[in-house]
Amino acid sequence: MKMNVACIDKMAIDRLVPDHIKCFEAYIPSKPDDVLMKMAGCSRLLRMNNNENPLGPPPAARKIIETYPPPRASVYPSGDAYHLRCKLADIFGLHPEQFLVGNGANEVIAFVIKAFCQEGDNIVTADKTFAVYEWVATFSGFEARLVPLKDFAFDDAGMLGRIDERTKILFVCNPNNPTGTYWSEERLRRFLDRVGGRQIVVVDEAYCEFVEQPDFPDGLGLIAEYPNLVVFRTFSKMYALAGLRIGYLAGDRDVVDIIRRTCVVYSVNGLAQEAALKALDDHEHILATRALVRDAKSMLIRELDHLGLTHVSGEGNFLMVRLPMSDTLAYRKLMTHGVMVRSMAGFRFPNWIRITVGLPDAMQALVEALAEMLNHD
Amino acid sequence: MTPKKENRSIVMKMPVAEAFISLAAAFVNQAAEGLGLDGEGADALSLATEEVIAYLARMAQAEQDVEICCSAGSCFIETKISLPVRELQLHAFNMTARVNADDDAGLDQMGLLIASRMTDRFHITRSAGQRLVLTLIKELPYPEIKRDTTSLAPIKLSQYTLQAADAAHIKWFLRLVTQCYPDALFPLDFRYPGKVVDMAAGGDYHIVAAKGPAGELGGGIAWRWEGRKTVELFGPYIFQEHGDPQMARDLMDRCIGHVARTSALALINRMPTPDLPEGYLEALEPKQNDISGDDSRPARARFRMMVEETGEVVWAHPDVVDFLQSEYRRLVFPRDIQTAGSDGEADEPFSVLSAEIDRRLAVATLRPIWPGADNAKNMAAHVELLRREAMATLLFEMDLGRPWQAGFTPGLIALGFYPRMILPHAGSADLLIFQLRTDA
Numbered sequence A: 001m002k003m004n005v006a007c008i009d010k011m012a013i014d015r016l017v018p019d020h021i022k023c024f025e026a027y028i029p030s031k032p033d034d035v036l037m038k039m040a041g042c043s044r045l046l047r048m049n050n051n052e053n054p055l056g057p058p059p060a061a062r063k064i065i066e067t068y069p070p071p072r073a074s075v076y077p078s079g080d081a082y083h084l085r086c087k088l089a090d091i092f093g094l095h096p097e098q099f100l101v102g103n104g105a106n107e108v109i110a111f112v113i114k115a116f117c118q119e120g121d122n123i124v125t126a127d128k129t130f131a132v133y134e135w136v137a138t139f140s141g142f143e144a145r146l147v148p149l150k151d152f153a154f155d156d157a158g159m160l161g162r163i164d165e166r167t168k169i170l171f172v173c174n175p176n177n178p179t180g181t182y183w184s185e186e187r188l189r190r191f192l193d194r195v196g197g198r199q200i201v202v203v204d205e206a207y208c209e210f211v212e213q214p215d216f217p218d219g220l221g222l223i224a225e226y227p228n229l230v231v232f233r234t235f236s237k238m239y240a241l242a243g244l245r246i247g248y249l250a251g252d253r254d255v256v257d258i259i260r261r262t263c264v265v266y267s268v269n270g271l272a273q274e275a276a277l278k279a280l281d282d283h284e285h286i287l288a289t290r291a292l293v294r295d296a297k298s299m300l301i302r303e304l305d306h307l308g309l310t311h312v313s314g315e316g317n318f319l320m321v322r323l324p325m326s327d328t329l330a331y332r333k334l335m336t337h338g339v340m341v342r343s344m345a346g347f348r349f350p351n352w353i354r355i356t357v358g359l360p361d362a363m364q365a366l367v368e369a370l371a372e373m374l375n376h377d
Numbered sequence B: 001m002t003p004k005k006e007n008r009s010i011v012m013k014m015p016v017a018e019a020f021i022s023l024a025a026a027f028v029n030q031a032a033e034g035l036g037l038d039g040e041g042a043d044a045l046s047l048a049t050e051e052v053i054a055y056l057a058r059m060a061q062a063e064q065d066v067e068i069c070c071s072a073g074s075c076f077i078e079t080k081i082s083l084p085v086r087e088l089q090l091h092a093f094n095m096t097a098r099v100n101a102d103d104d105a106g107l108d109q110m111g112l113l114i115a116s117r118m119t120d121r122f123h124i125t126r127s128a129g130q131r132l133v134l135t136l137i138k139e140l141p142y143p144e145i146k147r148d149t150t151s152l153a154p155i156k157l158s159q160y161t162l163q164a165a166d167a168a169h170i171k172w173f174l175r176l177v178t179q180c181y182p183d184a185l186f187p188l189d190f191r192y193p194g195k196v197v198d199m200a201a202g203g204d205y206h207i208v209a210a211k212g213p214a215g216e217l218g219g220g221i222a223w224r225w226e227g228r229k230t231v232e233l234f235g236p237y238i239f240q241e242h243g244d245p246q247m248a249r250d251l252m253d254r255c256i257g258h259v260a261r262t263s264a265l266a267l268i269n270r271m272p273t274p275d276l277p278e279g280y281l282e283a284l285e286p287k288q289n290d291i292s293g294d295d296s297r298p299a300r301a302r303f304r305m306m307v308e309e310t311g312e313v314v315w316a317h318p319d320v321v322d323f324l325q326s327e328y329r330r331l332v333f334p335r336d337i338q339t340a341g342s343d344g345e346a347d348e349p350f351s352v353l354s355a356e357i358d359r360r361l362a363v364a365t366l367r368p369i370w371p372g373a374d375n376a377k378n379m380a381a382h383v384e385l386l387r388r389e390a391m392a393t394l395l396f397e398m399d400l401g402r403p404w405q406a407g408f409t410p411g412l413i414a415l416g417f418y419p420r421m422i423l424p425h426a427g428s429a430d431l432l433i434f435q436l437r438t439d440a
Helices: A010-016 A033-040 A059-067 A070-074 A082-092 A105-116 A132-139 A156-161 A185-195 A253-260 A270-279 A283-306 A327-335 A360-376 B018-034 B039-059 B104-118 B167-180 B193-201 B245-259 B318-331 B375-388 B403-415
Strands: A046-048 A099-102 A122-126 A143-147 A167-173 A200-204 A229-234 A247-251 A318-322 A339-343 A352-356 B008-015 B065-072 B076-083 B121-125 B132-139 B161-164 B205-211 B217-226 B230-238 B266-269 B302-305 B312-316 B335-339 B352-358 B363-370 B393-399 B417-423 B431-436
Touching (some): A046 A352, A046 A360, A082 A099, A082 A270, A099 A253, A105 A167, A105 A200, A105 A229, A105 A247, A122 A156, A143 A156, A167 A185, A185 A200, A327 A339, A327 A352, A327 A360, B018 B039, B018 B065, B039 B065, B039 B076, B039 B132, B161 B245, B167 B205, B193 B205, B205 B245, B217 B245, B230 B245, B312 B403, B318 B403, B363 B375, B375 B393, B375 B403, B393 B403, B393 B417
Parallel strands (some): A122 A143, A122 A167, A200 A229
Antiparallel strands (some): A339 A352, B065 B076, B121 B132, B161 B205, B205 B217, B217 B230, B352 B363, B417 B431
16 A cells, blocks of 8 residues: 655645744643653652642542542543532632632633733733743733732732733732742732722632731632632642642632633543542641641751752742752752752743752752752852 | 744745746745845845756756745845755755866756855755755845944943843944954854844844943843754843943843743853853853963853753764763763764765854854765865865864764864864754864
């Protein structure tokens, strides 16, 4: 049999691609651990790059994962995470229709932008924060207006100053990843008051469960007063279900109804829904994780001070360290010790790394690798 | 996340036949003029296209289509000819090519020789199962910077803000750079302010200036895209007499912040100034390549990765594997080095090299365009010609992502080239830069 090899006419394909996609580059995620270990020549890999919870999922969620019946894999899950939304509604005193569950919080970011933005619109956020707000806006063809952080925190006045008649959404990461700074309830209310309902305000609370400060706002509790407020939360961080990809948003029913029109149903698998449902019951897990983070942070800060390194440590299970060298070089050097951190050039913090705080052995290995790296530099 | 603005393009598809040669020439002529090239330049590009199409018409076995795309870059017009063949004898594109007018093959190559000399640059790309694309480039003409007046360098600025430079500030910035810094610390483009202004407007150059409260220009930094994965940085330039380390750090932060979240994998600085702050960039060359005590020569080339390096495969001839292993170890780069080279398989007869010449610095850079059995002879001819042209530094860029380029290694080494440094991600994978030894 003869085969015809179809030749792709590259110039013809190029003409099909919208300009904003031509200008955008695909995000390249990390390679899998086994490939990274082989490339770096290390026999172990201590992951301190993605702010994962080293304690793993809460016991009840773990049991769901361990006992999940294989035949269930052949059946479609609830298309809109029905039981999980009901549970969230019970816990937070809202209506199930006020929640939308997504394949990780990244997916719900896309839902919101798709729901409210059209050609010529813009979003406003910070320059040095979680990159996905900026990315999704840009590859969707919308302008991302980036306001510099002020003292490592979101600059409320600066953000308000960038609003114009085409601004649809303001994204605030609270606490901010990677700096750990946060807006108090008073500051968030003041901001929402000044926005006056003219734009959607998204408050990303991916790390809220780690925060123990009494003035930290509960975004979900403010939705009744501010119908333009949309809150993101995730099961990836505190609840350690990152591998199952599940997160959610909450907002006013009318607002969520609009967002739901853009959302992909059946995008969240059944195992993730059931594990998340059980995870929500486990308050002990939160307390244990907070204690781990508290102790590990204080040990790490002591050691970083000892090494003479500047650091920024706020809320959340991470902290940032300034190095006397390129952060991407530090990443490569630490990888040879099996220590994987997040280099911060991509967050526009050159020469800083972000470290996920975790188990004592991992922290000790990190400190030793840092000390050796600095001694040899 | 754009490296640069998209070019304006005009496209025509036509059969490769003698009857349509003049149509191709007329199309390119009018398109190039419409896109901003002057009459002389448009005539040259048109003639080059005519010769290529005529050559194709003579070579074509059956009637096939050719696509011609004329595009405006920020400072050039290019014609891309998408060829319906996988192989062509293009050795006339070598700057050393001579044609024998006594035989038919020689006459066939004559047209290509004319085409290559009518253009300022060219490149050829091909990939398995796809068409071959020949790109002919004609630069727009620009006047050189006037150096008969001097601009006053400002005193130390206690306050400054960083701003993307507009056309007037770009020209002011270039006057100060060319006045305050030796030639080796800025690119040739900086001598052509109009070109840099056009390139900045097209997104090819980015220039950020540090401006004082009264509008004084205290310093600046420039960067430009080299392909989609690499950004080349120039500076930072600080015009005050004793420098300003904080301003230099702020300029570096601004540049890195701008390049972050784009497609750039690496930031390269081949001409680091004394103002470059410590800790931002890594040394690209081994220490023995350090040139000390001569302020007019650039220090060791520097770079930084913009992303977390996770490794890749590179292809190299066995003769350079030791160098690569040692350098990758020093740079802490995970690389899987696969050997490549000839195992006696049939080669195409003629290789093609491109040459980029910077007469100001007496530097010539050779790049392999096409492999061929004559590569050693072809390189030797290029070296001889470039020496006659008084080029003091001869470089050869080998793309370690393209296994066929490894075939040039034995010829290079025999001529006295040595591997000097690796430019990470500067090609389809890393680039290995060879330099001709001065005693060779």
